[in-house]
Amino acid sequence: MAATRRAQRTKTQLPFCYYEGFLEKRSFKDKISRRLWASLCGRSLFFYNNSKDNDYVDKQDLSSFISLTDDCSHDRKLDAARFHLRLEDDDIYLTAPSLEARELWKGFIYSVVKLEVPTSLNLLPGQIHMLREAVDKEIERLKDIAENSATTQASITVATTEPGDYLPVLSEMPACFHRVLREDAENLLEKNKEKGNLLLRPSRDGNSFAVTTRQDFGGPVFRHYRVTRIPAGGFAIALDNPITCTSLHDVINYLMLKTGGVFKPLVLEHTYEESIVYVEDNKENGEQSVRCASSSPVSVPTPKLPPKPAPRKKVSDPKESIYLNSDEDFSEEEAYVPPLALSKPPGRGLVHQTSMPDLQIGPGGALLPPTRPRSATENPATKPRRSTPPLAVAESLSQSFNEELKQKVLLRGVSD
Structure with missing residues (x-):
């Protein structure tokens, strides 16, 4: 089976071009040097037959960069300047049309590979500014590649012959x-x-x-x-x-x-709005209209914080035990309010009963009220006199009458 010709990427599909120009290229693989149009896109050198070609004829990856030195050997062209690009897998000898072009090529290659502007080159301030822009763009490009690679690695992976790899x-x-x-x-x-x-x-x-x-x-x-x-x-x-x-x-x-260019890749460019557009409802007729907000800067007032409320004084509850500790810390400014004094009810307090009284049973099995014990502090002298009830007086009169009647009956019986 014949080897398939490798398809090339067009200029529109390559990374951003930092610097380009004519260079004479010669390596161990090439027998003679060739004058080609070189473009530094990303971390790769792309070579074309001329500046108008869309497909490159050779590509040199700079990821295996080792060193870049001047070649002091003379060239047939007096204005030409040579330099040696050394890689891990190849050595490339390049010839720039002038000393200034060689310094620029060295500056851009160093900046893209090392991600820093070299200080040992003879460059003008404007050229140094160009190198700084190239470093910033390359850092941003590598960052985007790392983010896309992380996303793709998490979603699309293919297993090799060894499990888990x-x-x-x-x-x-x-x-x-x-x-x-x-x-x-x-x-x-x-x-x-x-x-x-x-x-x-x-x-x-x-x-x-x-x-x-x-x-x-x-x-x-x-x-x-x-x-x-x-x-x-x-x-x-x-x-x-x-x-x-x-x-x-x-x-x-x-x-x-x-397909001879019949297939064209679909590349969509993201567009962004240049003004603030919103839909507003009309409360009167219920219709909607598209409005465009003004892009003039508006100073947003700083919101004012509400005033801090003054600390409230705590009034102690008289029912609360004085032995309980409060979890809150009171400041010295808080006034102390003494507990309210409870007034004693008038009259003599109840005598507390410490023993169960003996129950007495009257005639017919009825329970009689317990006899009230005499107070220890009560004596006959201090005991108040009670008025004799009328019933007791009638009983005493009837008893004396009965005694008198019995004596008369006994006397009449003796006389008979």
């Missing part, structure tokens, strides 16, 4: 990647058919990807292609003869290349 998708996702399902992908392509007809999405099983395309053939026609992850590295388009690609970008470019 996973290969996350660490490469940068294409711009046409949309996290939608099959039905949503078809609706998205149908609504935005003027912007593109191809998108990349996660597969339903969560372990692979899928490419969804839309074309008009008597109506909308949708097709879906499965893209699986190869454990050894890369991706494969699951066709009758599987097509292997090194990255998801190459998957998209391969489909575009094989």
Whole structure:
């Protein structure tokens, strides 16, 4: 089987270009040096035949950067300046058209790889400002890649031959990647058919990807292609003869290349409102109208705090036991209110009964009231005299009369 030609990424799909210009490139792989148009996009050097080409002919990744030094050997061109780019897997000899261009190339390469502006180069203040902007953009780009990689690693992973070992998708996702399902992908392509007809999405099983395309053939026609992850590295388009690609970008470019540019990736740009727009209800007729708020700055008044209430004085409850400790701390300013004095009821207090009185039974089995014990403090001299009731007087008179009557009867009997 013939080797599949690797699809290239176009300039629109590459990262932001920090610096570009003509360079003569020669390495151990190249027999002769070639004059190419070089573009520093992200942490990679892309080489084109000329500045108008859309597809690059060579790419050099700078992630394995070791050093960058000047080459003092003379060139056939007196104004040219050489420098040596040393990587872990290759040595590249580059020639810039001038000394100033060489300093700029060295400054941008150092800034992108080290993420700091070099201080040992002879650069103008404006050029140093350009290097600082490149460092800020590269830091932001790497941050976005790390966030996308973390999200993709959590949602889409493919198991290798060893259980528990996973290969996350660490490469940068294409711009046409949309996290939608099959039905949503078809609706998205149908609504935005003027912007593109191809998108990349996660597969339903969560372990692979899928490419969804839309074309008009008597109506909308949708097709879906499965893209699986190869454990050894890369991706494969699951066709009758599987097509292997090194990255998801190459998957998209391969489909575009094989169809002669018929497939166009769907890239949606997020738009944001430039003014505050809101819907207002009319209370009189119940109709709604769209209003646009003014964008003039408005000073928001600082809300005033309510006054702090004064501490209330605690009045002690007279019924509360004086032996109970309160959980609250009272300040010295709180006035002490003495407990109210309870007035004693008039009259003599009740004599408390300490023993059970003896019960007395009268004639007929009736209970008689208990006899009240004489108080220890009560004596005949201090005991108040009680008035004799009338019944007692009548009984005493009847007894004396009976005694007198009996004596008379006895005397008459003696005389007879």
